[in-house]
Amino acid sequence: MSEQNGTVNLTIENHIGTIEFYHPKGNSLPGKLLRELAQTITDAGENDEIRVVIIKSRGEGAFCAGASFDELIAIEDYETGKEFFMGFALVLNAMRTCPKLIIVRVHGKTVGGGVGIASAGDYTFAHADAAVKLSELALGIGPFVVGPAVERKVGTSAFSAMSIDAANWYGSDFAEEKGMFNKVFDTTEELDEAVQNLGQQLAKSSPEAMKNLKAVLWKGTGDWDLLLEQRAEISGRLVLSDFTKNFIKKFKEKS
Template sequence: MSEQNGAVNLTIENGIGTIEFYHPKGNSLPGAVLRKLAETITSTGENNDIRVVVIKSRGEGAFCAGASFDELIAIEDYPAGKKFFMGFALVLNAMRTCSKLIIVRVHGKTVGGGVGIAAAGDYTFAKKDASIKLSELALGIGPFVVGPAVERKIGKSAFSALSIDAANWYNSKWALDNGLFNKVFDETEELDQAVLELANQLSKSSPEAMRDLKAVLWKGSEDWDLLLEQRAEISGRLVLSDFTKDFIKKFKTKS
């Protein structure tokens, strides 16, 4: 995968597996990046040299701009639509089933699938300017695939607010108060220090105890393989609508 098309890299140091994803367009998530990210997360769960996982994105701008509009507008049939949204399902299920605890570092604004990644983290740190938005309904799709992860973390009421108010950003304090973020920091240096401190702490903890804790934390999500596939089918159908195609064309013309 060339860097122009995005990248996913894994580094391992002192029992900490750090996964960094990147795309030149705001760390957006095209299908190839999604599948590589899912594969990499799964591999960390199978690697005995890794005790804890950190997921982050590159740069100082957006943490994640969500789905790739270039790929969305290129989808021409239902199988292609389902396949694209299954990429998000694969990432969330990889995070859910990974035997290692996962820390997510959110350094900037995040949209759609990026909110799903933040929600699927077992512990999520963020920077103060890390506002969030579930913009899918505005596109004519709806946050169907990421919905179970976000609702699990923040509850139905807050998830409803984010889902319905799809045009507006919600700030990091809202995300913190509603449980999406566990801690928020003013400066990048403070954020990185907190991530490192918790990762180091967990790297020295009992792998068996952390594995069993993860299973307890995710109890009730055992049906997600089927559930998220069903949600991908909904999104794969809706993305073909004239409403969605017209919205994306207008958005790309403005940007």
């Protein structure tokens, strides 16, 4: 996959598997990139050389701008719509079923699907500038696919607030207070040091113990394969609405 279309890279060092995704438009997530990310997470989980996984994105701007607007506006039928949103379902389910503990590094603002990735981390570090937003309702869709992951971390009340107040950002202090972010740092240097320190600590821990801990932490999510597919079907229908098409068109004209 070319830089223009986005990339996903896995590097392995000292039993730490670091997955970095990138897209030139704010680390947004088009369908092919989502599937490559999901497969890379699955591959890392199956690699015996890796004991812990770190997920991060490249650059100093947004951690993740969410769904690709170029791809969203091009969707013209239900099957294509469902297929696109299934990409997010695949990533979240890959994180859920990965037998390795996953650390997520959030360095900047994150929207929609990126909030889902931050929430699906087993331990998430963030920069103080890492505000979050579930903007889907403003688009005429709704945070249906990422919803289970976000609600699992922050609770129903906070998830409801973020889902309904879809135009506003919620700061890293809010995300930390509600449990989406485990620790927040004022500098990138402190953030990177914390990520590496925990990664090195877990790389020396018992793989079998961590695998069993992961299963305990995700107890009660065994229905997510079906649940997230059903949610993708809802989004796949709604993305075809004139409301969503017009919103994205106006947004792109402004930007």
